Amino acid sequence: MELLKIQHIEKYYGSKSTLIKAIDDIFFSVNEGEFVAIMGASGSGKTTLLNCISTIDRVSAGHIYLENTDITTLKGKELGAFRREKLGFIFQDFNILDTLTAYENIALALSIQKIPPKTIDEKVKTVAQQLGISHVLEKYPYQMSGGEKQRVACARAIVTDPKLILADEPTGALDSKSSKMLLERFQYLNEMLKATILMVTHDSFTASYASKVIFIKDGKVFHEMNRGSDSRKIFFDKIIDVVTLLGGDINDAD
């Protein structure tokens, strides 16, 4: 079943004389329970795309549907409610509040939905268990490693049972060991808890954990690839092939 439908969206920046098309007629859809990676070099428009889906930015043209609601028409209060209830965010630089403990950071996502404290406690403990961060719940961000911080951010994103989890370069600030651990968690969330994940990355290794990869170049969809029954290793090689085709710069990007 289609969860997210992106219909011919465009995004322009700048004035009439210096028009930059960050997104130039992109369309694709994400089914429920899918783990989709969007790949592209820096400047390809992938982060702009994610910002438009997450309603942080507005599209210039086109429509985005989530569960048949056109989110490009949402305004003010509806936007907040939409972000709170339907989406979960994971960012490259973690974006967890440095003044709160891990527990409080995760609980915040629930408390702004006006969920009673007792339920909050249960949910936070469950999700911490699933992501293996029970031991850091009482710690502050400055006492945690990068991997732990990102898993806390991840916990905050999924604790509200969102329809869609959006991840923007989630492994960008992590070392390879932490990256692998985080991605395995993503896979677990996707396979066991049927979470729908849309992840933006420029890293082929990270993308290889997804079930579908969409390649973007110069604001357009360049290629789409399903993993099917391939093992992760074979899928990784296939991705590398496309990346080579795309232009070599993708691996040195950022």
Place this chain on the structure above:
Amino acid sequence: MLIRLSMRNIRKSLRDYAVYFFTLIIGVSIFYIFNAIGDQTVYMEFSDSKRELVKLLTTTLSGISVFVTCVLGLLIVYANRFLIKRRKKEFAVYLTLGMGKKQISAIILVETLIVGVGSLIAGLALGIGLSQLMSALVANLFEADMTAYKFTVSPDAIIKTVICLAIMYLVVMLFNSIVISHVKLIDLIQADKKSEKIKLKNPILCVIIFIIACLILAVAYYQVGWNYNALTSSRVIACIIAGVIATILIFWSISGLLLRIFMSAKGVYFKNINSFTFRQISSKINTMVVSMSIICLMLFVIICTLSASFSVRNSLNANLTELCPADCQLTYTKYTDDLYSGTESGNIVKLYAKYGYDITEPFSEYVHFPVYSDNKFTFADFLGDELEEIRTQFPYLNYDSGLELVKLSDYNSLMTLYGKEQISMNDDEYILLCDYKSIKAIWEQAMPTEIKIFGHTLSSRYDECQDGFLELSSQHINTGIFIVPDNTVQENGIKRDYLVGNYPGASQAEKASAEKAMLKMQENLLDSFDKSGDEDTFMISTNTKIDIYESTISLGAIITFIGLYIGLVFLITCGAVLALKELSESVDSIGRYEILRKIGVEEKQISKSLLIQTGVFFLLPLLVASVHSIFGMKFAVHTLESIGTDKYFGSVILTGAIIILIYGGYFLVTYFSSKGIINKKR
């Protein structure tokens, strides 16, 4: 180029400059207003003695202005530090582009100059406008005639303001160039990348410290509020030090304590973004324990100074009607080796008559009476067994001179003149009059059943002292006088001679001319005495209603002005320091609010959180200061009781209104500026 860049920078960061502007404008206008008072009074009708006192006021205010300049200068340095901190990133860009530190200093210099000149002009305009209102206040306080008043601008005050501001700016520039020449590029670039380390205080320790602080305060409060009879100056200092320490301890411990309490109330803590709000508040309080304490203490000083000065002024004026019921009172004291040297020389009317004058002539009505004393009836005799205890408490009182006595009939005729009630008593009774509260307490503590004067035994008609006085004054300063039956005194026991009278006529002018005549006669008497070669030593003291009125009114006005000046400057200092600190916190928190928005927190919630944070930040020191003030005022009321502070309720209300206006103004400016800062798209 430099100026264009600077102008653009100012326009761009106008919001950051708002508090800076606000403070400078208010500071400049206050400075102008108080320094212009002298010139504002030119067109007012004053008597000569009042004119002298206005001059005294002007000099005092200029003296205080030096202190005010220092305070405002420090404030501007502080504000500037905030502005520099806010723009580290920008300076980093300039430096990486190869601009020299000197050029950056020059940019800041031009900017501060533009802001300074702008606020100087605005402040002066506001000051000149408000000083016309101030003139009305001056006229009202000095009870002067304002009918000839014209719109006045004081060039002196303008020059003074400009000079002081110039000096302040010189210091600021010096400070800025020192700061800029010491920064490292790497620190500027990484300015916003530092991660916050949360130092969480041990909650149990917080609770213990908080309780200790409260106990210290309770003891200090008790000492100054109730146990004040036992207060010595060293004890007062001890209480103040204890209060300061306790205040610091309270601010040190309160955030940990409150956070712990709120965290245990999970229903509140995990509601909306309350957890975030509480953490923000607690980290803010934690990072500025000392500044918060200083601000709190300053607010305390402001509340006490303002209320006390207003109420002293009110009471002084109210006292006059009650305590000056006649026009003039002459007191004649003759010094001889032997106190009992006969009545002849102790009589003021006879003294004047001896040199050919009639002192009763300037008066339409008068009472002439002596006051007696028996040197076998002293304060020590009166106190009896209580003496030793009281002497240890009040070592400086005079215990060995004879107490003053007045005949009942004399007292009653004086009361007729004063238009007050007569009193009656039996032939073996006495009445003790005293209206000085703390001395009254001593009298009443001892109050023997019987006293002995000139061989007569008298018992007290009442168990306590009665309110009342003989001499005209502006304050309740009668420390005790005994009314005794007429037949008990001996004429050789005269200690002083009084003549109390009213001038003829009803208008001020008639009374003033009568007083002139009376004073002239006094002068003539002294001349005649000098020429006569007589060797008596005596003293005539003159107490007139007109004198007392003028000095009291002017004293009240001077106290009010000084209180207002210092109070207002302290108030804007407190407001500005809090505002700047809160703004720089907001700058540091921009990222946090971005995160909140990203996870779907509504703008309304963010604004509410910001309002609570700013509110608590401003209210907390005010709250602690208010509690301090309740007890501080109790002490002040006690200390100033001879002046009388009965009317202090209205003064407290007025003080509150001033604080709400200025402090509240800072709160609003801060809230809206912070909102602007956190709304800024990165």
